[in-house]
Amino acid sequence: MNTTLLGRDSDSGTLDIGVLGIGNIGMVHLKSALAMANVDVLAVADAAPENRNRAERAGVSRTYEDYATLLESEELDAAVVALPPFLHADAVEVAAANDVDVFVEKPLARSTAEADRLLEAADAAGIAVGVDHTLRYQPDMKGVKTDYDDGTVGHVPYASITRLNDGPLGRPPARDAPPEWALDPDAAGGGSLLELGIHCFDVLRWLFGDLEVECAAIDGTLDLPVEDAATVLLRAPETETIISLHCGSYQWEELPEVNTQLRLEGIAGTISNEDHLPENFYASAAKSALTNVATRATGDEPDVFGPTFYLRAHYDALADFLESVRAGSSPPVDGEDGRRTLELTEEAYERATRTDDEELESSEVTL
Structure with missing residues (x-):
């Protein structure tokens, strides 16, 4: 399916957008949009009164x-879908019916079947679908790609990526209960593999091309209805690279540490995202903040979200999508990218739940 938007009326003028869902990540997208030139946030939608109040403030x-109701009432160029995963398909279908391009928070959907449903609706309406796979927008990951594309380490036979955080439970002591949907396998679509692993699949495809799942395992270190740990062994046929991926929502995040590690072991050296991180997160944040204050006097554009590293990646991803809407071109991370990461996730789940007998049956034996 092709959800490329070509030939729609668009120019370099202001884009009118709406934000659907003002939870934690929805608020990040809202603040990003509010900080952008030539973008007007006309309205937001959220079922929780406190979230609507936050948006008003x-x-x-x-x-x-x-x-x-928002999509049907407002004249929008684009909408940010930051709703829980079980609402993504319906929101995109309503947006398609109202000729509104969509930037969808990852995962694109809970399954490839659901992704196909929303992409078919988008394709039929001629709207663009972008996906918020932000890992590739982080400066450390962009540094890895630049080094890899330069070819200085040569062929990369092996790579590894680890992504950890504290998941929906947050750091103890817990002050607020997590959203019910986040720990519901039906509503969320899965646990750490879908929530965190899908980011890793995207950045690995960005680096090495398409991937094949060789084997996988999922586990739970906590007594939860969804997995909080997953390990996947992958192969990239195009580059003949073997990759190990581990993700988990069992480790508390503590800045200035970065919760994602990516290493490429080349025949002529190693590339690591840690080589492209600020030496000191707090010093870097302070410097960015002072620079932003200075821009008020000079009239220059501030380094939006510069002090926050991760949030800047969300800003850049949304800005890239909106620029594609303005230009009438395909989004840089489109619905097909989002669908393929879901497909890899499903393959990993299937591999992880195979019995020994099924593994033997699927193996070819030659004499």
Whole structure:
């Protein structure tokens, strides 16, 4: 399917957008959009009154309880879908019915079947679908890709990526209960493999081309209805690279540490994302903040979200998508990219739940 948007009326003028869902990540997208030139946030939608109040305090004049009502009532160029995964397909279908391009928070959907459903609706309506796979927008990951593309380490037979955080439970002591959907396998679609592993699949495809799942294992270190740890062995046929991927939501995040490690073991050296991180997160943040203050006097554009490293990646991903809407071109990370990461996730789940007998049956034996 092709959800490329070509030939729609677009120019270099202001884009009118809406934000669907003002939870934690929705607020990040809202603040990103509010900081962008030539972008107007006309309205937001969220079922929770406290989230709508937050949006109003941030400067949004119109709020809706229901995202469908917003899409049907406002004249939008694009919408950010930051709703729980079980609402993504329906939101995209409503957006398609109202000729609104969509930037969808990852995962694109809970399954490839659900992704196909929303992409078919988008394709039929001629709207663009972008996906918020932000790992490739982080400066450390961009540094790895630049070094790899330069070819200085030669062929990379082996690579590894690890992504850990504290998941929906947060750091103890827990002050607020997590959203119910985040620990519901039906509503969320899965646990750490879908929430975190999908980011890793995307950045690995960005580096090495398409991937094949060789084997996988999922586990739980906590007593939860979804997995909080997963390990996947992958192969990249195009580059003949073997890759190990581990993700988990069992480790508390503690800045200035970075919770993602990526290493490429080349025949002529090693590339690591740690070589492209600020030497000191706090010093870097302070410097960025002072620079932003200085830009007010000079009239230069501030380094939006510069002090926060991760949030800047979300800003850049959304800005890239909106620029593609303005240009009438295919989003840099489109719906097919989002679908393929879901396909790899499903393959990993299937591999992880195979019995020994099934593994033997699937293996070819030659005499």
